[in-house]
Amino acid sequence: MATALPLLTELPETLPLLPLSGVILLPQARLPLNIFEPRYMTMIDNTLGQKGRMIGLIQPNILENKDNISPSLYKIGCAGRISSFTETEDGRYLINLTGICRFTILEELPRELPYRTARLDWHSYADDLTPADEADINRKHLIETLENYFKIQGIVADWNAVQNTPSDMLISSLVMICPLPPNEKQALLEASDLKSRAELLKTLLEMASLPQGESEGSARH
Numbered sequence: 001m002a003t004a005l006p007l008l009t010e011l012p013e014t015l016p017l018l019p020l021s022g023v024i025l026l027p028q029a030r031l032p033l034n035i036f037e038p039r040y041m042t043m044i045d046n047t048l049g050q051k052g053r054m055i056g057l058i059q060p061n062i063l064e065n066k067d068n069i070s071p072s073l074y075k076i077g078c079a080g081r082i083s084s085f086t087e088t089e090d091g092r093y094l095i096n097l098t099g100i101c102r103f104t105i106l107e108e109l110p111r112e113l114p115y116r117t118a119r120l121d122w123h124s125y126a127d128d129l130t131p132a133d134e135a136d137i138n139r140k141h142l143i144e145t146l147e148n149y150f151k152i153q154g155i156v157a158d159w160n161a162v163q164n165t166p167s168d169m170l171i172s173s174l175v176m177i178c179p180l181p182p183n184e185k186q187a188l189l190e191a192s193d194l195k196s197r198a199e200l201l202k203t204l205l206e207m208a209s210l211p212q213g214e215s216e217g218s219a220r221h
Contacts, residue, residue, distance in 0.1 A: 027128035029172040039114035
């Protein structure tokens with residue numbers, strides 16, 4: 001069953017932040033996560049008791065700051081609703097996040113909890129709260145590029161399932177699972193719409209599939 005999307009005015013002014021490098025969430029996509037750090041276990045405990053059960057998934061900006069304790073963050077992330085969770089026997093949380101809407105961090109709040117929180121602006125991404133239109137995407141070219149990329153990466157795929165997956169779900173899934181560098185994942189997250197994201201994804205997969213010498217001489221996003 002699809003998650004009902006909230007109105008823009010119903011989104012919270014602040015959210016707890018879960019920084020994960022190389023991991024992004026896209027609106028209306030689903031992401032499983034294994035939560036085991038005590039500070040983020042506390043975050044999940046607190047979030048499960050709140051209306052909306054949302055956290056903000058965002059990447060550390062490793063290129064800008066090498067601080068592993070409180071690294072600089074990218075300004076744009078995506079809110080996810082904890083749509084299901086399981087507590088394991090050894091005390092971890094296995095959660096599923098459903099993407100709701102991207103946000104821009106306005107400011108981080110003073111640290112009063114073990115985890116980071118921020119005041120957010122949602123207005124630039126209000127379109128995330130409406131179902132995506134089927135964009136004019138060259139699926140044939142994208143899938144051909146994907147086949148070559150998966151072959152080089154040694155990734156096995158169910159190509160019948162790929163062919164039968166709607167474009168919005170296919171592109172979101174590929175963006176989230178393909179082992180691309182964090183800065184390229186961020187560029188895909190920030191893409192303005194589905195068509196732009198698909199075109200950027202195809203370009204990045206083509207570049208990643210080049211022989212090493214050629215890809216090193218190419219400009220990366």
